[in-house]
């Protein structure tokens with residue numbers, strides 16, 4: 001109980017900092033439980049790990065906010081954001097090192113299950129980093145009492161207990177996620193792969209600020225492609241329904257094409273109220289593909305796109321430590337499909353031109369026999385007819401794709417128009433006269449048997465380091481993440497890296513698909529603690545495509 005903690009801190013006052021370790025354990029407060037899970041022996045080290053548990057009864061939480069697993073995630077996400085805002089008001093520097101600091105994980109613009117704040121049917125758990133106060137390297141007992149016995153209870157009462165004033169915002173948080181899920185669930189029956197509601201705000205403030213751009217032109221669907229979908233909250237909503245098949249987005253430079261495609265890519269996630277993209281949804285198995293020269297590729301069958309490489313290099317087991325633009329993009333496509341992608345998004349800005357197009361003049365100059373690459377234009381229809389995989393392509397620079405597109409959407413000063421008929425008319429009037437080079441079928445999609453690399457050196461378990469979305473270090477290996485565009489939070493990366501370490505410890509070979517299923521079954525049960533050796537405060541839910549993407553970039557990966 002709090003008084004036990006108070007007395008212990010009286011006794012520890014002035015002792016060496018590592019004496020704090022004796023406090024490890026659980027303490028029952030009147031309206032919550034405090035667990036000091038791991039205590040640092042040094043005031044300058046990372047903060048100590050603390051968890052706070054509030055049963056719903058004690059937090060006075062109405063059942064409507066935690067009645068099902070989706071609402072539990074939404075409530076956790078909502079509270080997490082409240083905590084992020086409240087901590088600076090509570091936190092006080094109280095001595096040397098990290099004294100007095102309170103640390104909670106960060107959150108992006110989407111609602112995810114995170115270990116920082118977890119809601120179950122029983123209650124709410126908050127995991128924090130806490131800097132136990134020190135004077136120099138000695139225990140500052142009174143400051144610690146203020147922190148643990150005043151500040152933490154204050155934080156709990158302000159953020160983990162129900163506040164009637166939150167009702168409207170909470171209801172909106174719940175409605176937003178339920179509407180987005182409902183919209184996404186309707187896509188298939190409607191023959192769609194993505195939906196962008198009228199009024200959605202797609203552009204962001206900047207490349208590093210994901211908040212909505214003020215004064216942006218709201219999205220408006222072309223009439224011909226407009227669909228109206230019912231939602232559980234607030235009636236029906238009209239917007240652009242992007243049908244299955246091959247969709248081309250065209251338009252002049254700077255007219256908003258990439259912004260639309262990025263919004264679709266993020267439509268695999270549920271955005272928070274106020275983001276502007278709350279009602280932009282994509283099929284959950286949507287994967288953005290790009291060229292990524294320099295990446296490592298292990299034993300991928302890229303033969304649908306590339307064969308007969310110089311020097312007889314195999315492309316059914318294609319490996320390289322330094323892929324070219326086209327081979328990296330081909331590998332990205334085949335790996336995404338192997339992992340289960342149903343919708344591919346490709347932007348000309350980040351695509352390898354020679355993988356995308358090969359026009360008539362080039363076909364005349366360089367014979368097919370001399371060109372290892374079969375361009376995407378000759379495969380995109382087969383992807384759909386043979387495998388049911390749709391593609392949305394941004395392409396302002398070549399009209400050859402008019403012939404293979406089911407629908408063509410033009411952006412003109414951020415306004416969308418349906419130009420399918422015009423584009424098809426032009427394609428008939430001025431045929432590209434290309435030779436189809438794609439053969440009869442798309443080709444095989446190989447499911448690889450793989451072995452994860454070993455990251456351990458000697459006895460020490462490998463560590464994970466990640467701060468931004470650019471790199472993750474697992475053990476001694478740096479993995480470049482810049483090609484994996486649908487990662488939104490560094491804590492997704494951290495969770496993936498720990499999952500890889502945990503599964504690597506089994507030291508056995510896996511069918512890659514089964515490994516993904518296995519890891520994702522924990523994520524789907526929202527049991528992220530199952531991925532790590534001890535409960536961590538900074539893990540976020542992730543998708544199987546990003547898990548696959550990081551595994552596929554490991555330089556020590558083996559295909560068996």
Ligand code: ADP
Nearest residue numbers: 203204216217252253254255256257258259414
């Ligand atoms: P494109 O890919 O066609 O060259 P982008 O999508 O990169 O164009 O957009 C160009 C610029 O216009 C970006 O700075 C983007 O933020 C901005 N932008 C995009 N959509 C809108 C919009 N609806 N309203 C206002 N600005 C927008």
Ligand code: MG
Nearest residue numbers: 257258259349
């Ligand atoms: Mg662009």
